[in-house]
Every structure is written in C-alpha cells, then in structure tokens.
Amino acid sequence: MQAGQTSNTQGIDVSHYQGAIDWHKVKAAGKAFVFVKASEGSASQDENFSSNVQGAHAAGLLVGAYHFLTATSTAAAQAEAAHFVSVVQSVGVLELPLVMDCENNPSNVDRATINAIALAFLQDVERLSGRKPLVYTGNAFGQNFDAPLGTYNLWIARYSDGVPPEDTAAWKQWNFWQYSDAGQVDGISGKVDLNQFQGGLDLLQQYASAGSKAPDVAHPQSFAQQSAASASSSSSSTAAAQPVPTTVNYIHNGQTVHAAGLLIDNEDYVPLRELQSVFGFAVGFDAATKTATVDGHPLQDGHPLQDGRLIGDTTYVQAASLVTAFHGNLVWDNASKSLTVRQ
Incomplete structure (x- = not known):
C-alpha cells in the first residue's frame, strides 16, 4: 500500500480508556478528525461515546464512530449491526463513516466465515444507516479478507509511520492509516492512537460531505x-x-x-x-x-x-x-x- 505523507490530515481514535478529554486542546494540537468507539457486541455501549462525540463536535473536529465486532455467525453480525446503528443514531448525524472494527478471531472461525460475518455486518449497517461503512482491521489480520470486501474503504492499523501497510486481496491502498497506538496529544492523559487520512483537509471535508463515500x-x-x-x-x-x-x-x-x-x-x-x-x-x-x-x-x-x-x-x-x-x-x-x- 501507499506510504504516508506529511501533508496528510491528522486525527485520532478514542474510547472510554482515554478518560475525560479536553477536545479544544486536541484541536489546537492539529488533530482534525476522530473516530469514537460507540459499541461492542450486541448490547454494550461505550460509556463515553456521547460525551466524546459532543466534545469533539464542539471543538470543530470531524467525527466518525466504530463498533468492535465479536460475532461468530452472520445472524449475530446482523444483530450487532442493528445495535451499532441504534447507538450512533442516538447522538445525531456524524460526518465520517460508521466503522466495522474487525481485527481478531478468538473463536477461530475459518476464513470463509470471517468474510461472511463481515459482509453481513457491513451490508446491514449500510441498509439501516443509509451510508456505506468503513472497514478497520490490522496489517496482518487484513490478509483474511477476500476481494469483495475491497468495495468498502479501508482504515488500516500498522504501527510504523515509516513502513506502509501491506497489500491484501481486498485492498491495495488505505483511506485512513492508524500508524501508532502510543501517541501523546495535548488534552489527553496517557497514550492515544494516531491516524492520518490520505489527503489534505479539503479532501477530508469532501469525503465527509459525500456521505462517507471517498471522492477519489x-x-x-x-x-x-x-x-x-x-x-x-x-x-x-x-x-x-x-x-x-x-x-x-x-x-x-x-x-x-x-x-x-x-x-x-x-x-x-x-x-x-x-x-x-x-x-x-x-x-x-x-x-x-x-x-x-x-x-x-x-x-x-x-x-x-x-x-x-x-x-x-x-x-x-x-x-x-x-x-x-x-x-x-x-x-x-x-x-x-x-x-x-x-x-
């Protein structure tokens, strides 16, 4: 995949683990966007989701939301999609995409099942929300996904700002890159994930205004x-x-x-x-x-x-x-x- 650029737009992703956040300091530190954890499984909601969204919006950041997928069947994936969309709708409209976080396989299901679960979740999120979601996964785990997943845009994790993520069957380039899980940002106590968007702020704003469909x-x-x-x-x-x-x-x-x-x-x-x-x-x-x-x-x-x-x-x-x-x-x-x- 492509390397990062110093001109790319910088952002973060957060959950309740970051505690209380001074979002105006985050904005002043040069961060333009944030993905906020909304939910996990079929019933759990991140306790800081609403406050994080409200604070980030008040500071002028572009906001998206992610769901940590735990399903081991397509039926469970559909239930998680419904839960995710319901949680997100409680805070109103977000500028950036809804995200499927699919990064591990603790139940050791096979590759075909991984893909079927992911597609079931993504398709139901799109059906219920009216917006095409984004896929978040890791550099290694991304190798599990087959070409049909490539119709969805990619947020990839590889913790090195100098070594780009590897190509997969589904993706040859990323839209967002999580390049560190140990960042230090004003307004946040402790470590936070650092991300970059492929393009400048004007392109990110186009991405947001297009309803999460990348303008590229x-x-x-x-x-x-x-x-x-x-x-x-x-x-x-x-x-x-x-x-x-x-x-x-x-x-x-x-x-x-x-x-x-x-x-x-x-x-x-x-x-x-x-x-x-x-x-x-x-x-x-x-x-x-x-x-x-x-x-x-x-x-x-x-x-x-x-x-x-x-x-x-x-x-x-x-x-x-x-x-x-x-x-x-x-x-x-x-x-x-x-x-x-x-x-």
Missing part, C-alpha cells in the same frame, strides 16, 4: 453534470429509463469475484472502485485538479474511462471502455443480465 472515485464535473441531467429528465414527462441491476463476474488470475453492475441505456456499467479491489489498478484523486485517476492517469476528455455515471454515491464506468483501457474481454448474457469481465 468521482469525476466531479462530468459525473455531476450527468447526475443533474438525469435528475432533470426524471422529473419530466419523458423520464429516462431506470438502470437495470446486473451481475458482474470479474475473472482475474483465475479467480472469479461476483459484484453488482448496472445496465444503463443498453450499456453495461461497472463500479469504478472495483478496478482497485479486483484488478489491482490504483484508483486515486488529484485534489488540485479535482480529477479522478486510474494508475496515475486522469479521467479527463480523451481517457478511455471518461464516460462515467454517478448513481447515488457510486461511480460507474462503461464496461466496454474498461476492456479497451486494460486489454481484457467481456461476455454479456442477456437472459440472466450477467456480464463477465476477464483480464
């Missing part, structure tokens, strides 16, 4: 124009046809990953974020030019992937353009509305 997969000008045009046409008597859900089968290095796509005006579209999680292409965002990039190349006029659609908070690109750009092939099955993309 957006093409603000053309996609925004298309979204506006779509909204305008849908309110007229000649509304455009609604996108049709499709199944996308990505085949890469002999492995098949199933995901969701869309059929729009008889053209197949696939989520841009999956270029990274499935094929390993580096999807990024140039804050200076407000332009998305794939493998360092901006998605501007003339780029093979310039034709994109912003649907909800997800950016889709034409499958045919994907194949052209990355020398693959695709097969469409109209009967099952299934697209196979092979590289």
Whole structure:
C-alpha cells in the first residue's frame, strides 16, 4: 500500500480508556478528525461515546464512530449491526463513516466465515444507516479478507509511520492509516492512537460531505453534470429509463469475484472502485485538479474511462471502455443480465 505523507490530515481514535478529554486542546494540537468507539457486541455501549462525540463536535473536529465486532455467525453480525446503528443514531448525524472494527478471531472461525460475518455486518449497517461503512482491521489480520470486501474503504492499523501497510486481496491502498497506538496529544492523559487520512483537509471535508463515500472515485464535473441531467429528465414527462441491476463476474488470475453492475441505456456499467479491489489498478484523486485517476492517469476528455455515471454515491464506468483501457474481454448474457469481465 501507499506510504504516508506529511501533508496528510491528522486525527485520532478514542474510547472510554482515554478518560475525560479536553477536545479544544486536541484541536489546537492539529488533530482534525476522530473516530469514537460507540459499541461492542450486541448490547454494550461505550460509556463515553456521547460525551466524546459532543466534545469533539464542539471543538470543530470531524467525527466518525466504530463498533468492535465479536460475532461468530452472520445472524449475530446482523444483530450487532442493528445495535451499532441504534447507538450512533442516538447522538445525531456524524460526518465520517460508521466503522466495522474487525481485527481478531478468538473463536477461530475459518476464513470463509470471517468474510461472511463481515459482509453481513457491513451490508446491514449500510441498509439501516443509509451510508456505506468503513472497514478497520490490522496489517496482518487484513490478509483474511477476500476481494469483495475491497468495495468498502479501508482504515488500516500498522504501527510504523515509516513502513506502509501491506497489500491484501481486498485492498491495495488505505483511506485512513492508524500508524501508532502510543501517541501523546495535548488534552489527553496517557497514550492515544494516531491516524492520518490520505489527503489534505479539503479532501477530508469532501469525503465527509459525500456521505462517507471517498471522492477519489468521482469525476466531479462530468459525473455531476450527468447526475443533474438525469435528475432533470426524471422529473419530466419523458423520464429516462431506470438502470437495470446486473451481475458482474470479474475473472482475474483465475479467480472469479461476483459484484453488482448496472445496465444503463443498453450499456453495461461497472463500479469504478472495483478496478482497485479486483484488478489491482490504483484508483486515486488529484485534489488540485479535482480529477479522478486510474494508475496515475486522469479521467479527463480523451481517457478511455471518461464516460462515467454517478448513481447515488457510486461511480460507474462503461464496461466496454474498461476492456479497451486494460486489454481484457467481456461476455454479456442477456437472459440472466450477467456480464463477465476477464483480464
């Protein structure tokens, strides 16, 4: 994964273990965001959750919340998701994502079960909250997660600000990096976890205002124009046809990953974020030019992937353009509305 940058936005994460916090001192120390522990399991709530959220907001920090996952079955994961969302809703709207903290396996369940539990939790959090959550995990434990988890943004723990986290099957880059568990910050007695966000404060604010969907997969000008045009046409008597859900089968290095796509005006579209999680292409965002990039190349006029659609908070690109750009092939099955993309 990528290395940290001195220009990245700095933040912390806390729980009741940090005790009473002087949040104005934390802000003055240069911390712009915080993830606050909300809950654990299906019934426990962190005793300082509400006071930490209120204090951080009063000091002007951007706030997110995390849940420590203990489930050993998908049913238990769904129960924990419901508990987490209920706890978070009690404090109102948070700017940063809700987070699944999945970092150990004390019950020694197998890899497939780890993934099934994580997906059940994430999907229910998104369904109940209306926002796409974030995955927190450790550098080593992250190796347990398979490619489908890569559709969720990553907060990774590796305690070294000089050695970046390692690539996994699901992720080739991080959005947040917890690089120390022994930080010292004014306003907090004792140690606290230190984090950085991949980008400056302006990009973090965009991330927050986008409803927790990272802006590094957006093409603000053309996609925004298309979204506006779509909204305008849908309110007229000649509304455009609604996108049709499709199944996308990505085949890469002999492995098949199933995901969701869309059929729009008889053209197949696939989520841009999956270029990274499935094929390993580096999807990024140039804050200076407000332009998305794939493998360092901006998605501007003339780029093979310039034709994109912003649907909800997800950016889709034409499958045919994907194949052209990355020398693959695709097969469409109209009967099952299934697209196979092979590289």
